[in-house]
Amino acid sequence: MALISDKDRETIRSRFDESLTGDVEIIMFTERESPIIIPGKEPCETCAQTQELLDEVASLSDKLTLTVHEISAAKDEAQAHGIDRVPAFVFKGASRGQVRFFGIPSGYEFSALIADLIDVSNGTTDLSEETRKYLSELTEDINIKVFTTPT
Amino acid sequence: MAVESQYVTADVIEAMELPDLSRRYAVRGVPKIVIHETTEFVGALPEAQYLAQVKAAVETNGKKQ
DSSP, rough: OOOOOHHHHHHHHHHHHHOOOOOOEEEEOOOOOOOSSTTOOOSSSSHHHHHHHHHHTTTTTTTTTEEEGGGGHHHHHHHTTTSSSSSEEEESSSSSSSEEEOOOTTTTHHHHHHHHHHHHHHHHOOOOOHHHHHHOHHHHHHHHEEEEEEO | TTTTTTEEEEEETTTTOOOHHHHHTTOSSSSEEEEEETTEEOOOHHHHHHHHHHHHHHHHHHOOO
16 A cells, blocks of 8 residues: 555645756665564664655656665765665755755655755755855854654 | 755654664654754744754854864
8 A cells, every 4th residue: 555645646746746846866775674683683663664655755756766775785875975774865956965864754754855855856945045145154064953753 | 954055964853763863862842953963942943043043053063163
């Protein structure tokens, strides 16, 4: 069964049609289910579902592609994006900085995911001129963490 | 903000799924925002206040260096 309902799928598809201008690659890091149970190592509970969800999102526009890396086999790539846990994903598009998601993007995070994809595709935001001016004048790195829950 | 500046990295973190990070940043309510490890607040803020928090974080960080 699809994770995104038919109704939501149509809403998102038309929003993507209207708003996406540039291509965005969603780069996901995952961990395949291991047939071996390793003591002290928790299996990734949401990896498969996150991949399924991103796959469904990517299928809603020609401008979106999904690339999936097994984290143990793509250490350099993961490190380049500062990713050390799974599931996690980043967007590659017209964004100047980097947007990273850790954990399954359900609930509120899902709408943030759709909105962020649109911003990254366009390389623009609806932030005020004052905010954009401040950001354009930054000369040092800033990290912003936003903690959310599924509900 | 990350879309607008090459210097900004924005992390969206699922708090329940990543309890180690939630503990480290003492997350008790969401959305909780932590800027630059130094400045934090809970709840959505109007953009102008959000920007003020970012500026404060950048300033605090500048003083430390």
